[in-house]
Amino acid sequence: MSAEPVAQPLVGFRRWGTRRGGLYSGIFVAGRFVPNPALAMAAPRAKPTPWPTGEDRVAKCFALRGHDAPHPSCNCGFSAYYALPAEPDLLAPEAIWGVIAAWGTIVEHERGFRAQFARTIALLDADNPLDHMKPGARAKAAAEAYEIPLLEREELIAYAGWHGELRATPA
Numbered sequence: 379m380s381a382e383p384v385a386q387p388l389v390g391f392r393r394w395g396t397r398r399g400g401l402y403s404g405i406f407v408a409g410r411f412v413p414n415p416a417l418a419m420a421a422p423r424a425k426p427t428p429w430p431t432g433e434d435r436v437a438k439c440f441a442l443r444g445h446d447a448p449h450p451s452c453n454c455g456f457s458a459y460y461a462l463p464a465e466p467d468l469l470a471p472e473a474i475w476g477v478i479a480a481w482g483t484i485v486e487h488e489r490g491f492r493a494q495f496a497r498t499i500a501l502l503d504a505d506n507p508l509d510h511m512k513p514g515a516r517a518k519a520a521a522e523a524y525e526i527p528l529l530e531r532e533e534l535i536a537y538a539g540w541h542g543e544l545r546a547t548p549a
């Protein structure tokens with residue numbers, strides 16, 4: 379594994395948790411969304427910030443001894459899968475999938491990559507079975523806040539391919 383700069387943007391699929399239109403990195407535990415646990419470990423009082431709207435996001439490492447992100451032997455950087463899973467898991471009401479364009483230094487893995495720079499370019503229009511209150515409303519709010527399209531699966535994959543190198547191998 380190495381960290382190499384790429385010439386043209388890669389595109390990849392990832393999930394976020396969305397709150398009030400903001401997209402947050404994080405994990406899903408027992409049906410709940412936990413924003414940025416790495417930040418919470420490093421700085422318990424720090425407030426997680428949503429991915430910026432209308433600008434690029436630059437990766438940071440929250441490990442004790444910092445380094446430029448992404449680092450080959452860490453898990454920092456913006457991670458995404460090369461392929462959109464056949465059934466993207468929606469593990470909390472806030473869960474949402476989408477596409478990022480990513481560039482700068484890239485660490486490649488078997489099923490995806492971690493990147494230095496990223497921008498969210500579109501979101502997946504999918505029914506979230508856990509979102510009983512207002513299914514679809516959260517995704518719509520995020521798409522509006524980021525001024526990006528909310529697309530169904532096939533459209534999302536095609537849209538991704540127009541914005542960068544799509545390395546997804548057909549399942």
Ligand SMILES: [Zn+2]
Pocket residue numbers: 439440441445447448449452453454455
């Ligand atoms: Zn790191």
